[in-house]
Amino acid sequence: MSVNKLFPTVGMVGGGQLSRMTSQAATALGMNFRVLVQSESDSASQVTNNYILGEHTNLDHLRALAQVSDVVTFDHEHVPEVLLRQLVQEGFNLQPSPDALVFAQDKVAMRKKLHQLGVAQPSFAVIETIEQAIDFGKEYGFPFVLKLSRGGYDGKGVWVCHSEKDIEATLGQNFSHTFQWLAEEFVAFSRELASQVARSPQGQMVTYPIVESRQVNGMCSMVIAPAPHLSDADAMSAQQLAMSIADSLNVTGMLAVELFESERGILVNELAMRPHNSGHWSIDGSTTSQFENHLRAVLDLPLGDPSPIARWSVMVNIIGGKYPDMYSAYKHCLARDPGLKVHLYGKEVRQGRKVGHVTVCSDELQDAIRRATHAADYFMGVIEE
Amino acid sequence: MSVNKLFPTVGMVGGGQLSRMTSQAATALGMNFRVLVQSESDSASQVTNNYILGEHTNLDHLRALAQVSDVVTFDHEHVPEVLLRQLVQEGFNLQPSPDALVFAQDKVAMRKKLHQLGVAQPSFAVIETIEQAIDFGKEYGFPFVLKLSRGGYDGKGVWVCHSEKDIEATLGQNFSHTFQWLAEEFVAFSRELASQVARSPQGQMVTYPIVESRQVNGMCSMVIAPAPHLSDADAMSAQQLAMSIADSLNVTGMLAVELFESERGILVNELAMRPHNSGHWSIDGSTTSQFENHLRAVLDLPLGDPSPIARWSVMVNIIGGKYPDMYSAYKHCLARDPGLKVHLYGKEVRQGRKVGHVTVCSDELQDAIRRATHAADYFMGVIEE
Numbered sequence: 001m002s003v004n005k006l007f008p009t010v011g012m013v014g015g016g017q018l019s020r021m022t023s024q025a026a027t028a029l030g031m032n033f034r035v036l037v038q039s040e041s042d043s044a045s046q047v048t049n050n051y052i053l054g055e056h057t058n059l060d061h062l063r064a065l066a067q068v069s070d071v072v073t074f075d076h077e078h079v080p081e082v083l084l085r086q087l088v089q090e091g092f093n094l095q096p097s098p099d100a101l102v103f104a105q106d107k108v109a110m111r112k113k114l115h116q117l118g119v120a121q122p123s124f125a126v127i128e129t130i131e132q133a134i135d136f137g138k139e140y141g142f143p144f145v146l147k148l149s150r151g152g153y154d155g156k157g158v159w160v161c162h163s164e165k166d167i168e169a170t171l172g173q174n175f176s177h178t179f180q181w182l183a184e185e186f187v188a189f190s191r192e193l194a195s196q197v198a199r200s201p202q203g204q205m206v207t208y209p210i211v212e213s214r215q216v217n218g219m220c221s222m223v224i225a226p227a228p229h230l231s232d233a234d235a236m237s238a239q240q241l242a243m244s245i246a247d248s249l250n251v252t253g254m255l256a257v258e259l260f261e262s263e264r265g266i267l268v269n270e271l272a273m274r275p276h277n278s279g280h281w282s283i284d285g286s287t288t289s290q291f292e293n294h295l296r297a298v299l300d301l302p303l304g305d306p307s308p309i310a311r312w313s314v315m316v317n318i319i320g321g322k323y324p325d326m327y328s329a330y331k332h333c334l335a336r337d338p339g340l341k342v343h344l345y346g347k348e349v350r351q352g353r354k355v356g357h358v359t360v361c362s363d364e365l366q367d368a369i370r371r372a373t374h375a376a377d378y379f380m381g382v383i384e385e
Numbered sequence: 386m387s388v389n390k391l392f393p394t395v396g397m398v399g400g401g402q403l404s405r406m407t408s409q410a411a412t413a414l415g416m417n418f419r420v421l422v423q424s425e426s427d428s429a430s431q432v433t434n435n436y437i438l439g440e441h442t443n444l445d446h447l448r449a450l451a452q453v454s455d456v457v458t459f460d461h462e463h464v465p466e467v468l469l470r471q472l473v474q475e476g477f478n479l480q481p482s483p484d485a486l487v488f489a490q491d492k493v494a495m496r497k498k499l500h501q502l503g504v505a506q507p508s509f510a511v512i513e514t515i516e517q518a519i520d521f522g523k524e525y526g527f528p529f530v531l532k533l534s535r536g537g538y539d540g541k542g543v544w545v546c547h548s549e550k551d552i553e554a555t556l557g558q559n560f561s562h563t564f565q566w567l568a569e570e571f572v573a574f575s576r577e578l579a580s581q582v583a584r585s586p587q588g589q590m591v592t593y594p595i596v597e598s599r600q601v602n603g604m605c606s607m608v609i610a611p612a613p614h615l616s617d618a619d620a621m622s623a624q625q626l627a628m629s630i631a632d633s634l635n636v637t638g639m640l641a642v643e644l645f646e647s648e649r650g651i652l653v654n655e656l657a658m659r660p661h662n663s664g665h666w667s668i669d670g671s672t673t674s675q676f677e678n679h680l681r682a683v684l685d686l687p688l689g690d691p692s693p694i695a696r697w698s699v700m701v702n703i704i705g706g707k708y709p710d711m712y713s714a715y716k717h718c719l720a721r722d723p724g725l726k727v728h729l730y731g732k733e734v735r736q737g738r739k740v741g742h743v744t745v746c747s748d749e750l751q752d753a754i755r756r757a758t759h760a761a762d763y764f765m766g767v768i769e770e
Contacts, residue, residue: 004431004731006711006733020412023432024409026432027406027408028728028729029729030711030728030729032431033432046417047408047411047418047433049430049434206723287723296719302720303723304719304724305723326415327392334681334686334689338591338672338688339692341672342414342415343413343415344392344413345415346392346415
């Protein structure tokens, strides 16, 4: 274990691919980077030095990371709030702070706060009984969406209810007083967009181009940067929306605001306060990646230029399928497209698991979409040539 | 220690900044990367997992790396040839092979081989006595250059002799039969260029744009990609020269050919068979960096597109000076130029030591030179605002 004593240490809770990709940015910046990982085989454990083995639900393990870090930040939202507050009480520097992070951890808190700020969003209600859910369906119509307030990700913890029977099936099986439930109006959106900003504790912000995010089974599949056919006025208003939320919630680090584009305008779907799948394109497609700006932001350093370096960048996720031999696919894809940028997370292939992504930067949107889609499909075994 | 068993392992001898930057490329590609380092505080030790502590002059330590690697490669030329040949004899996969690497390790072998290939280069002679050196000066004129055949780098092991007295001072102090000495004609070059190619064992090659390399005190100071005011014909011929050398010498991985541009045309100065300072710009300025292509080449994978992503990329080295507080400089530089790309190597500042580099990509050459020079000068304490 060795650190560069002249430079600060960033500690990140969680050893997933976001930590893994953040480590590459930390290396360039000359920072020390420590990660709290659950296992030696975690995505980040494979490539980072100085990791700490432990659980993000264990105060002692979190404290062990905090004690060797100038700032603690997160690659997911699953650290219990009470532990975060204890660490702050003990004087540790957490970015984002628990006061901000709660709005990414708790969907009920987020909806209430955005409502209070006057931000356009789907209609919602807190659900404590099956009857309340049925009433919500009567008022806002079916289908509508039931969500766990905490703990969901990538489509998990989200149910679409088409009928009272769906409500009973969902809540009957899953109801618990551990988490709150949230009902949300089903928005007939034309597409999903995302707006990302980096914000530092002193309040400096930079905004990334608005991207279009395409989902399959509730999981991000493709991101197009910038979002095609979006007017300059709408793009600017979506950027201003994210800046205004970041400021109001005192977010530090990266904030991703997931958006619905609908007939009623742009509505906020979700918030994430960390590097986010909608910004992976920025590694290859932007002057400063979201990972570098997250590090710069949580350390209160001046932020980097988020400008795109190509007309179009298209990122497609590689989701685990029936095809475990990524290395053969890899050779094929590298040979077929020398301009393809491949990012693999060192994970074993499992059905439905994000195991990597590819990015193509191009002057032509259709060219970028076609090449990135082909490579990801080949990796996933969806196509064989 | 954890590896992704589905993907190959590249072992690199040496824990310097080249290993450090190669590790970032390995992380993206999902490869396992192991490094033989001399110390836990080496540049690469700070950021790579799974390093092996040991000496590149110790067969057991080299073998320990080779045993856990699918291919062994190098971040410097200093592994004794006899040890490399022993490892090959034992069946390990070394890329480049000792048969190729000797031409980067031994300047006498390199000069003789290039002469045999008919490559334009400075006149030279092997020097075994002071008298032979004096004779060389009489024949080719003063000044001329005396070099140690092996072990030099960054201007070390090189002396310019302006007179017979210089010869006596140089050879009188340093003469030894451990290394051969080489005398070389002093070329009144107009500038230095470098030509880089990646070549895989199956013979695939890609060529990077020809760059201009500016030296201070024998050490690379600035690299401009592509070299300004170079005709297309000259650029292509310099690319073809590097490809021809790579092919003839059976080089694998990255080959850098350092060139003099002179009235007699383009002459070969030095060869390096590894990622090279003249290609650091490619991390930020090219679709596929030299580090990624080195990994792809030594694994015999299809090579990546080396095309530049900006009109101009300018890299300036940060050389250690009297100013040890890199972190304050860092904050200033990040604030002053949000588009600046900073790469620090985690090294303590020492006089004359390469501790990092900066790169600026721009549509305007003078803009890129001005910004990169300013940032590096500020890091080095040469300027204070």
